[in-house]
């Protein structure tokens with residue numbers, strides 16, 4: 001079989017703008033020393049990584065890779081990978097060609113680099129460079145070595161790991177699909193999406209990070225009116241039990257029908273992730289992803305949910321004539337503070353008197369954590385604009401009035417016609 005060929009995507013404005021030099025100095029030169037062919041594609045504007053994805057699909061249709069795997073080095077951040085994956089999926093759908101197998105190399109050349117740092121945390125030891133590669137990699141600094149970790153795995157012939165993609169359809173009131181959005185890191189509504197939306201709007205006035213604090217303060221006590229349905233995979237919808245630290249049958253749902261689990265709102269937090277337990281290095285929002293790893297090829301997502309009316313303190317405040325917002329704001333800070341303690345929030349249970357939360361106590365669970373194939377988020381008040389916001393890998397979308405967002409992990413629905421040998425993988 002001929003030596004594998006690599007596509008290299010370079011986003012010159014990602015992160016601090018270091019991608020062109022890094023790729024020239026450390027990636028292209030290394031591939032060349034190894035005698036591997038590289039096609040370099042430089043992004044020329046917003047969403048251009050999607051155009052590059054489409055071009056590679058067209059090329060793959062004419063000249064399929066010998067081993068069926070298209071290898072792509074993503075020289076940018078999470079947004080570059082997101083746009084590229086979106087372009088590939090759109091093009092294969094429009095052209096009616098099979099998706100096939102895509103394997104990505106990540107480089108931490110963006111700002112957040114959530115995908116790369118999930119697999120290669122900054123404080124972890126760098127991936128050892130095998131002796132056969134050491135001479136070609138040469139003498140590099142520890143930072144460069146860390147940044148090359150995913151590429152080293154690819155070049156060393158390691159098996160890449162599956163990169164599950166979630167597809168979200170924004171459905172109009174008449175049932176037609178307005179738009180289908182892929183994400184590979186995080187999908188959210190409620191507080192997380194509203195904070196990103198408000199912080200974007202505050203960017204001109206507050207260019208620094210304080211805009212996130214302002215946006216959080218403006219949304220921490222908002223109740224988001226919606227109904228949710230969780231979609232089972234072959235094992236059904238599973239819920240995390242802090243007392244046994246294991247997945248069990250759903251126990252806090254409002255109803256269940258044909259394996260689908262219904263949760264009525266309002267909600268305050270709703271976030272689904274297939275990839276990363278943490279949104280920032282110390283903010284571990286979905287610890288179950290690493291504490292209870294999925295089986296190979298399992299097409300599920302972990303969903304972290306807060307519903308304020310489950311809180312005895314909020315119910316008490318409402319029964320006394322308040323709206324519960326102030327009681328919830330205090331609770332939300334307490335709970336999300338747990339995410340900064342290595343994801344302890346998923347262990348929290350309510351104290352019967354509505355006081356401080358307990359850890360794996362006898363009371364109701366505070367955070368409802370599920371593992372399932374997907375979900376439907378249906379806003380129940382069209383006048384409540386914020387409950388219509390969906391955030392997919394940092395990009396914001398609006399659910400049409402009277403409509404809903406329907407999300408599922410690619411391959412979990414037979415209509416995807418996905419085989420175990422099609423989709424995305426990543427070296428990590």
Ligand SMILES: Nc1ncnc2c1ncn2[C@@H]1O[C@H](COP(=O)(O)OP(=O)(O)OP(=O)(O)O)[C@@H](O)[C@H]1O
Pocket residue numbers: 011012013014015016043044045046047048049076077078079080081083109110111112113114
């Ligand atoms: N030549 C270009 N000019 C302007 N914008 C570009 C160009 N090429 C790509 N972009 C845009 O750059 C944006 C940022 O890229 P990316 O998300 O990879 O970097 P980042 O935001 O620094 O990192 P991260 O997403 O990891 O925080 C993308 O939204 C993309 O559309």
